[in-house]
Amino acid sequence: IELLKQHDPEVAHLIASEEQRQRSGLELIASENFVSPSVQAALGSGLTNKYSEGQVGKRYYGGNVYIDQLESLCMQRALELFNLTDHEDNDDEGWGVNVQPYSGSPANFAVYTALLKPHDRIMGLDLPSGGHLTHGFQTTKRKVSATSVYFESMPYIVNPSTGLLDYDELAKRAQMFMPKLLIAGASAYPREWDYAKMRGIADSVGALFMVDMAHISGLVAAGVVDSPFPYADVVTSTTHKTLRGPRSGMIFAKQKYMDAINQAVFPMLQGGPHNHQIGALAVALREAQQPSFREYARQVVNNAQALSEGLLERGYQLATGGTDNHLLLWNVRPLSGAKVEKVLELAGITTNKNTIAGDTSALNPGGVRLGTPALTTRGLREGDFDKVAQFLHEGYQLAQRVQGLTEERYEKAALKNFIELLEADASIQSE
Numbered sequence: 001i002e003l004l005k006q007h008d009p010e011v012a013h014l015i016a017s018e019e020q021r022q023r024s025g026l027e028l029i030a031s032e033n034f035v036s037p038s039v040q041a042a043l044g045s046g047l048t049n050k051y052s053e054g055q056v057g058k059r060y061y062g063g064n065v066y067i068d069q070l071e072s073l074c075m076q077r078a079l080e081l082f083n084l085t086d087h088e089d090n091d092d093e094g095w096g097v098n099v100q101p102y103s104g105s106p107a108n109f110a111v112y113t114a115l116l117k118p119h120d121r122i123m124g125l126d127l128p129s130g131g132h133l134t135h136g137f138q139t140t141k142r143k144v145s146a147t148s149v150y151f152e153s154m155p156y157i158v159n160p161s162t163g164l165l166d167y168d169e170l171a172k173r174a175q176m177f178m179p180k181l182l183i184a185g186a187s188a189y190p191r192e193w194d195y196a197k198m199r200g201i202a203d204s205v206g207a208l209f210m211v212d213m214a215h216i217s218g219l220v221a222a223g224v225v226d227s228p229f230p231y232a233d234v235v236t237s238t239t240h241k242t243l244r245g246p247r248s249g250m251i252f253a254k255q256k257y258m259d260a261i262n263q264a265v266f267p268m269l270q271g272g273p274h275n276h277q278i279g280a281l282a283v284a285l286r287e288a289q290q291p292s293f294r295e296y297a298r299q300v301v302n303n304a305q306a307l308s309e310g311l312l313e314r315g316y317q318l319a320t321g322g323t324d325n326h327l328l329l330w331n332v333r334p335l336s337g338a339k340v341e342k343v344l345e346l347a348g349i350t351t352n353k354n355t356i357a358g359d360t361s362a363l364n365p366g367g368v369r370l371g372t373p374a375l376t377t378r379g380l381r382e383g384d385f386d387k388v389a390q391f392l393h394e395g396y397q398l399a400q401r402v403q404g405l406t407e408e409r410y411e412k413a414a415l416k417n418f419i420e421l422l423e424a425d426a427s428i429q430s431e
């Protein structure tokens with residue numbers, strides 16, 4: 001960074017500012033985390049210089065002797081981490097992995113490209129119910145994701161009053177729509193998935209079953225939530241959320257699908273692998289194999305449950321009443337999630353607005369998503385999360401005080417009230 005300061009002070013300044021923001025605030029975005037210095041070292045290394053289109057041992061460029069070893073090591077560690085190494089390589093029921101996807105969205109699209117024909121039918125959790133854009137999101141007016149442009153999508157939803165997945169309704173929709181691919185996994189669902197039930201539903205309509213474990217892959221690796229592997233044909237993941245690696249993606253699949261998946265990743269959708277990401281991912285996977293990572297993941301869940309308790313005790317409601325994983329959905333109605341997010345940001349607490357069951361607008365939803373992976377990495381424990389709940393409560397009260405204002409005035413007023421509150425606190429402390 002010293003060198004960068006000399007060569008490009010503008011960028012160095014922005015990096016330093018962002019790092020300072022990350023250090024000085026409370027990071028509650030459920031999909032974010034802090035990587036280790038070792039992961040960061042690999043990510044910022046000379047691996048970024050190398051082209052290596054193709055697969056290990058079958059590259060379109062020379063000079064890949066070390067890159068081949070690195071990608072093999074990364075694949076091996078990925079399979080070991082999820083206990084997928086007990087089948088022979090040529091056994092169709094064994095698992096393979098591709099670690100080249102640039103991130104979670106390209107990983108998902110590569111699976112669709114590999115296993116479906118254009119306009120085949122897919123069924124995933126609807127975005128307002130907590131699903132991800134790449135699972136086929138569209139509105140009545142617009143096909144929002146490429147998945148919904150190139151494939152026909154009909155979502156399933158959570159029960160609007162409980163916020164829980166409704167598997168009977170899902171089964172009915174699947175019978176009606178007959179998807180080729182059923183997708184489990186979400187960006188904002190705080191409860192366990194019944195993978196066995198979903199496998200049964202997929203089988204009953206002749207669909208393949210994919211699980212996108214992007215959010216929970218670190219928790220799966222540590223064994224603190226259920227594993228999808230005994231039930232799925234394909235499992236995709238990002239690597240930068242609870243897994244605490246660099247931004248990247250992975251696709252695990254039964255061997256019989258691996259050729260098609262490898263082809264879809266390259267040459268169909270991507271070019272040269274991002275070797276700096278693959279190197280950093282290998283480091284993160286080794287970290288995740290350590291007993292200390294298992295303790296970390298257990299703490300992430302304990303902390304999410306402590307935060308839930310803290311909010312419930314202060315009179316708030318949570319979608320589904322609590323959490324089994326790393327995230328919770330805080331019901332801030334009658335306030336808007338957008339406004340609560342804004343006030344909290346002014347106070348240095350980063351969250352994101354989120355739809356909760358029954359919401360009709362994604363821009364003005366009634367919920368805020370909160371996650372514990374990042375602050376758990378910083379060493380916070382249950383008692384600390386009770387304090388976080390208190391900060392959120394104070395933020396909510398501030399948001400209430402400024403709620404009637406226009407967007408522009410809202411921000412100023414929230415800031416002013418925040419300063420008043422700080423001054424009041426300071427005078428209490430000096431008394």
Ligand code: PLP
Binds near residue numbers: 105185212215238
């Ligand atoms: N799948 C799920 C369930 C996600 O939550 C996300 C990102 O939040 C993705 C896929 C996409 O990941 P990326 O942002 O890395 O493309």
